[in-house]
Amino acid sequence: MPTQQNPQSRDHSPSAERPLLIYLHGFLSSPQSYKCQVLKQWLQESRPDVIFYAPLISPYPAQAAMTLGKMLEDFRSNHRGPIGLVGSSMGGFWSTWLAEQHRLPAVIINPAVKPSRFMPGYLGQDLKPYSGEMQTYRLQPADVDNMRQLEAAIPGELSGRYWLLAQRGDETLDCREAEDFYRGQRQTVEEGGDHSFQGFARYTEALVDFLFPNN
Template sequence: MRHNVLYVHGFNSSPLSVKAEQTKAYLAKHLPNVGFYCPQLATTPIDAITQLEDIIYSEQDCTWHLIGSSLGGYFSNYLSEKFQLKAVLVNPAVKPYELLADYIGEQKNPYTEEVFFVRAEHMSQLKALEQAAPSVDCKQKNNYLVMVQTGDEVLDYQQAVDKYQHCRLIVQQGGDHSFVGYEKNLAAIVDFFQLT
């Protein structure tokens, strides 16, 4: 059975982000038979989710694994529940429709230099993707590994700890929203996905 990793980047990010590049390099070196996908996400939530679903649907004769960072963690939570996939959530957004309300208006992607607009209706699209907190049997199902750093300056890490309290949690003191030292956790991520 072929295995694929789908890396879902965060808001206003890109496949060229540090964590995405580190994941790609790690898999290429240690697990070259594992497929790696990290698309440049569409700028509206509904289009981004459709894009990600289409990728999963495109290869159904394999096992998909999700890694989602920040807003990508929120999207990965949705995809994990829809397709019953294992997901690693890195400093995941829990209520992005509240946070991104402050970003309504023109934005520019620092990686692609694409100019796009965040609109009020995008908050409704995000809200529609919200999933309930995993129940007490989450650890038994073992579908989530949630990694947060307490020094996250963008998101309140405690929101993720509360929502995913019944899942496998890694809470590291300090750090920041980028998740400092992420590459040191890739072996644990691969182990969680049972890729070795």
């Protein structure tokens, strides 16, 4: 599993008390995605105290849930510092799913609120990651069922602490769904833009301050 750093190797050192930022990428994307790399570089230059971790997430919901769930359990058991999540598109769903289980703060960018709605459109196709990895995926109806079960596990009243970043020009997802789903949470909704969230670099410092206000 490719990562940007391996914070677990530091569990028993002073760095385990540093903030840990976990970035979760979108559907068929990877840790090499633009926003992930922008955030990683900014942290290296401006907040080297923050540990950065970006796992490669399977497009298969059950496998992704198992891997990400174990990842967070391990971090909660071994990492002594604060933990924050950043998720884009499908990664926004996974960030919410994890934040609700562990009551963590999360910044969600043009998130997929109900991924099971778009997944049927991918059934029966050979799916290749947008980022160029040499691998092919094929979703089955059971994957859609698994995603619906995961969606149902998120309560109607959110217990995490969220900041929604969305652009109305998103050509993939309707940001009005996200505005409604995260009602009562901090929201920044811009006119124009697109699904990639144009100008993401403007928010790197602010999102880190949101996740780790005391660090």
